[in-house]
Amino acid sequence: MKTTTYNIDRINHLIQQYQLGKEEFLTLLSEGLKHPLTWEAVFKEEIQINHLKRIDKIFKKGLSYYLDPTAPVTSKESSIFFRKEKFGTNLNLASKKIVSQFEDLKISLSGLAKLSDINLERKLPVFHSHDNPVSVANTVRELLMPRFKKDPKKFLNALIDTFAEYNILVFEYVEHPSLKEKTNIDGFFLQPNVIVLRRNQDYFKREIFTLAHxxxxxxxxxxxxxxxxxxxxxxxxxxxxxxxxxxxxxAFLAGNELLNLDKLPNLTARNDYNFNEIKTISDHTHLSFSAILTYLVKKDKVSGAIYAKMRRNQEEEIQNRKEEEKKKRELEKEMGKASTASLAKPIQSPLFVSTIQSAFFDGVINEFELCKTLNLKPNQLEKYLR
Structure with missing residues (x-):
């Protein structure tokens, strides 16, 4: 077995950063093996290359990371997992990986901005949880709400563009359907100015609400x-x-429709659960049906039983639509039609693109790094350098 010297401090650093217990880490490391690996068998004076590859399968840092003799940076600035211990969701490993990926990107962009003399400083004031959220929403809407677009994806794109004008960086990530483990989160915020969203191809209104949240x-x-x-x-x-x-x-998404929602009578079978009124408000605001129901529950306008029934009906409709689309794709495949489906591309913030462009023009990064960062093919480069 080929072995190599390595820096165990860097591996311990990642285990700590990802908040993994030793047994949990060894279970991940032993995946697919008949006999589980032990700490003592893996971490000797030199490590087997095969074991190192297994470690990198977990953390995706590249083998050179573990060979680097320099000490890892363990600070609150380097990772949210060193700044905070508990989160709103019990994160799976895929989620921890994606958060770390964007934390690294955030740090990299901050460095590029300084070298290229780009101002990414916060433009909006910091508010407090004792401030009235509706008043804050009304104030912020005047700055950050773009002209309404009926298509939810185009509206999401417009929101991301407008946020960029106020130095708020919004990223999307897209998960491949074949991934064994997908993230169990919808989004997150990293100080000072980064918001990350999981692409929700079936529920753009859900993604819009996540962005507003x-x-x-x-x-x-x-x-x-x-x-x-x-x-x-x-x-x-x-x-x-x-x-x-x-x-x-x-309140940010509802705008003036908030008053109409507050005026709605309680949802009952007699008024058909205000279905048409709720649909109209949803169409005019990009608030999802589920989000509106949640609001009405908080306003005591809908009972738990009615809420559960309406949510169940909605989920069944969505599932039926998915099944129909799946059958259609399978039928087209049987008929020999080429699939037009392709992996969605994440929306790119103009603030992100302009920062990378400036770094390239200032000689901070080269052409290869520009293409890699913006996920470009060489023949697409000219369009981004105009």
């Missing part, structure tokens, strides 16, 4: 990593900060 965290300057659980929002116990961000997000 994380904007709330940005305004409070309170970091969080979380899943948007509407049932938890409606009936669960949540912190003061989470309640504030939910209320803010709703």
């Amino acid at each position: 994380e904007l709330g965290h940005y305004l409070l300057n309170q970091e969080e990593i979380e899943s948007m659980d509407y049932d938890q929002m409606a009936f669960g116990k949540i912190s003061k900060v989470e309640a504030w961000c939910n209320h803010f997000a709703f």
Whole structure:
């Protein structure tokens, strides 16, 4: 077996950063093996290359990372996992990886901005959880709300563009359908100015609400990593900060329609559960049906039983639509039609693109690094350098 010298401090650093217990780490390391690996068998004076590859399969840092003799940076600035211990969701490994990936990108961009003399400083004031979330939403809407677009994806794109004007960096990440383990989060906020969203191809309105919610965290300057659980929002116990961000997000997206929602009578079978009124408000605001129901529960306008029934009906409709789309794709495949489906591309913030462009023009990064960072093919380069 080939072996090599290595820096065990860097491995311990990653185990600590990802908040893994030793047994949990060894279980991940032993995946697919008949006999589980032990700490003593793996971490000797020199390490087997095969074991090192298994470690990198967990952390995805590249083998050279573990061979680097320099001490790892263990500071609150280097990772949210050193700044905060508990989060709104019990994060799986895939989520921890994606958070670390964007934390590294954030640090890299900060360095590029300084070298290229780009100002990424916060432009909006920091608010507090004792401030009225509706008043804050009304103030911020005047600055950050773009012209309404009927198509939810285009509206999301417009929001990200507008946020960029105020130095708020928004990233999307797209998960491949074949991934063995997908993230169990919808979004997160990293100080000072980074919001990350999971692409939700089937529920763009959910992604829009997540963005508005994380904007709330940005305004409070309170970091969080979380899943948007509407049932938890409606009936669960949540912190003061989470309640504030939910209320803010709703008011930010609802705008003037908030008054119409507050005027709605209680939802009953007699008024057909105000279905048409709720649909109209949803169409005019990009608030999802589920988000509106959650708000109405908080306003005591809908009972738990009616909420559960309407949510169940909605989920069944969505599932039926997915099944129909799946059958259509399978039929087209049987008929020999080429699939037009391709992996979605994440929306790129213009602030991110302009920062990378400036770093290239200032000679801070080269052409290869530019293409790699913006995920470009060489023949696409000219378009980004105009």
